Amino acid sequence: MTLASRLFGRTARAETHDDEHDPRQHLMLDPKPRGEMNRMVMESMLTTSWKFWVVFGILSVLVAVCFFYAWGYMIAEGLGVAGVNRPAYWGIFLVNTVFWIGISHAGTFISAILRVFKTEYRRPFTRAAELMTTFGLVQAGASIFMHLGRVWLAYWLFPIPNVRQLWPNFHSPLMWDLLAITTYVLGSTMYLFLPLIPDLAMARDRSTGWRKTFFKVLALGFRGTEGEWTHLRTAMNIFAFAIIPVMFSVHTIVSWDFAMAMRPGWSSTVFGPYFVVGALHSGMGAVALVLFIMRGTMKHMTYFIRAEHFQAIGKLMLIISMVWAYFFFNDYLVQWYGGDKWTDLLLHWHESGPMGWMWLSMLILNVAVPWAILWNKAWRSTPWLLAIVGLLINIGMWFERYMIIPVTLSINRMPFTWRLYFPRIEILLTIGTFSMFLLFYMLASRLIPLIPVWEVQEGQMAHTLRKVGRTTVPSVSEME
Amino acid sequence: MSVDLNLMGAKGAIADAAEGKWGMVIDQDLCTGCQACVAACAMENNLPFVGEEDAGYGRTMHWIRIERFWEGEYPEVAMSPYQPMLCQQCGQAPCEPVCPVFATPHSPSEQINLQVYNRCVGTRYCANNCPYQVRSFNWRDYHLDPAHANEVNGERVYPLHNQFNPDVTVRRRGIMEKCTFCIQRIHRTEDVAKSEGREVRDGEMVPACAQACPANAITFGRIDDEDSRVSQLARQSRGVKHLEELNTWPRITYLKEA
Numbered sequence: 001m002t003l004a005s006r007l008f009g010r011t012a013r014a015e016t017h018d019d020e021h022d023p024r025q026h027l028m029l030d031p032k033p034r035g036e037m038n039r040m041v042m043e044s045m046l047t048t049s050w051k052f053w054v055v056f057g058i059l060s061v062l063v064a065v066c067f068f069y070a071w072g073y074m075i076a077e078g079l080g081v082a083g084v085n086r087p088a089y090w091g092i093f094l095v096n097t098v099f100w101i102g103i104s105h106a107g108t109f110i111s112a113i114l115r116v117f118k119t120e121y122r123r124p125f126t127r128a129a130e131l132m133t134t135f136g137l138v139q140a141g142a143s144i145f146m147h148l149g150r151v152w153l154a155y156w157l158f159p160i161p162n163v164r165q166l167w168p169n170f171h172s173p174l175m176w177d178l179l180a181i182t183t184y185v186l187g188s189t190m191y192l193f194l195p196l197i198p199d200l201a202m203a204r205d206r207s208t209g210w211r212k213t214f215f216k217v218l219a220l221g222f223r224g225t226e227g228e229w230t231h232l233r234t235a236m237n238i239f240a241f242a243i244i245p246v247m248f249s250v251h252t253i254v255s256w257d258f259a260m261a262m263r264p265g266w267s268s269t270v271f272g273p274y275f276v277v278g279a280l281h282s283g284m285g286a287v288a289l290v291l292f293i294m295r296g297t298m299k300h301m302t303y304f305i306r307a308e309h310f311q312a313i314g315k316l317m318l319i320i321s322m323v324w325a326y327f328f329f330n331d332y333l334v335q336w337y338g339g340d341k342w343t344d345l346l347l348h349w350h351e352s353g354p355m356g357w358m359w360l361s362m363l364i365l366n367v368a369v370p371w372a373i374l375w376n377k378a379w380r381s382t383p384w385l386l387a388i389v390g391l392l393i394n395i396g397m398w399f400e401r402y403m404i405i406p407v408t409l410s411i412n413r414m415p416f417t418w419r420l421y422f423p424r425i426e427i428l429l430t431i432g433t434f435s436m437f438l439l440f441y442m443l444a445s446r447l448i449p450l451i452p453v454w455e456v457q458e459g460q461m462a463h464t465l466r467k468v469g470r471t472t473v474p475s476v477s478e479m480e
Numbered sequence: 481m482s483v484d485l486n487l488m489g490a491k492g493a494i495a496d497a498a499e500g501k502w503g504m505v506i507d508q509d510l511c512t513g514c515q516a517c518v519a520a521c522a523m524e525n526n527l528p529f530v531g532e533e534d535a536g537y538g539r540t541m542h543w544i545r546i547e548r549f550w551e552g553e554y555p556e557v558a559m560s561p562y563q564p565m566l567c568q569q570c571g572q573a574p575c576e577p578v579c580p581v582f583a584t585p586h587s588p589s590e591q592i593n594l595q596v597y598n599r600c601v602g603t604r605y606c607a608n609n610c611p612y613q614v615r616s617f618n619w620r621d622y623h624l625d626p627a628h629a630n631e632v633n634g635e636r637v638y639p640l641h642n643q644f645n646p647d648v649t650v651r652r653r654g655i656m657e658k659c660t661f662c663i664q665r666i667h668r669t670e671d672v673a674k675s676e677g678r679e680v681r682d683g684e685m686v687p688a689c690a691q692a693c694p695a696n697a698i699t700f701g702r703i704d705d706e707d708s709r710v711s712q713l714a715r716q717s718r719g720v721k722h723l724e725e726l727n728t729w730p731r732i733t734y735l736k737e738a
Contacts, residue, residue, distance in 0.1 A: 086540075417538070
């Protein structure tokens, strides 16, 4: 108990006396005046320490070398510098694509689904999650184009009218994939922008110099009149509902790239929901990680992002981990029970082949670790612990995609061609995409308010503490 | 007959006409595994030499390969017959619908699977979806490998370029390719027959692999002609088609060891 209280600090003690806990530990019941909160968010955006620039510089160098230089070298030399071969024609590039699309799912899930269901704890971190969607999709798109043999002709994938009347093949799952991802990028970017407008207007009124111009242009002249709010709410409502089916369809269609193919281990009808849940699994882990970093590095963030938020995210992570385990079991059981010779070989190859360590660690990181840690309220309320679990889940989910793509591909119906896949320049390019994602995120944290202030303020106005007899009861009024 | 591939249901239309025109019979009883077909195919179709390192990493670019399998532990090793594996020119090819840019269309007139090099962007989906794993990808600009060049007055000269077949495109990096049933030879044979005002005779059209085979294990011809040699051989009880259960309608019949 002493060790636990030392490790988990106040949280553990607070949770042990759950009945008499201070309502002010909830952000919604701990209001601050509007002016002060606006000032806090502006300060968190404008206060930049030298450490930021050191990390920024390192990441810039990594992006320049591992992303641009390595990719340029690969374009000039051909895909021979990568590790793809026969039969593993698809390698880490598509692993990264699926991984980043997975990361992008958390944004929409947290933001749209929790907003539609009016979940109150979502308020301070919807923007952080939405930014992950947009930047994750940028990396997913880049990874797809890295994968192409002749990337300079990538525009042939788009239905551009041309004199030879050549049209893309709409029978191809890759075509559906491209259209789905394009729709998702456009939809999620607009969905990121709409709730940002009031905050941009707030920032515009509180800045000078080039920032003023920057916010002025982006805020589209928002003044906060009743009519503007009505329009904004209608638009956000439409997008929140519309983006949910898009989110489900995107990862289902990504899974069809594999499920439609005539490959043992891929041709599985459960791949659609299995991929969607996998995406949410890695996405929620990434949200926990990002919130932990934000809280640790940005000013005033301990006020906005609290143990209750980590607690709620941890609960979601646990549920999603269970659903993922169910679908994993379902996928393996059905394929194994079918008894197909090649599938049987493949499943044994997964478990006991040279990549068996990856298969096992996937299960440990995706299932055992979250189940062992997240059941405990005190543990999942601890930011650093949740961040570690989030990181481990992401490693596990990356492993899962690695098992599904290059490891599954190394077995096929022609035993003469069986061969393992060893990544080469893919490792550099993976570092490059991760650095670019972080770089974009850091840049965004300096340019736009990462906390949706108006949403927090709206929530705090709706929540009040009322005295009923001798007890204080929190009450919520419907605002939207 | 012609099929408009842009129409929905075109795949069904192809399947209707998928009885095939050209086909092949490979007698595994006769095959000695000498690899003459592999060499002849490489010469005829301008296949590059990928070098030792890439070849060892599974990047050999052969449109036909001789598969060898052993069973048992040394010294009790039983060897299965040699199995030349090349594009089966499926009537319902899994590689065709998955290409996002129509670089792998079905030829309605020849009834074979085409690969349009100029159109290919290198997604490699077709190769993934090929159950026979007979497609090869140009991982690099192999024909411009400095290892094959001589320095002459500061310029690289490639002596191997002198043996290129002028009838076949040289492929650059990032492009998928596969056996074409020597379509350049098919067209030449058909042109000659047309100019002489006759039909193509059975056995007149010989692809490079069949021409080079010293054991005559490969027979090529019209499978829509019941009297052709290839049709007669294919009707034998020894005839099997590879992975027929996948409903790919392969055009190549293998004659098992008797």
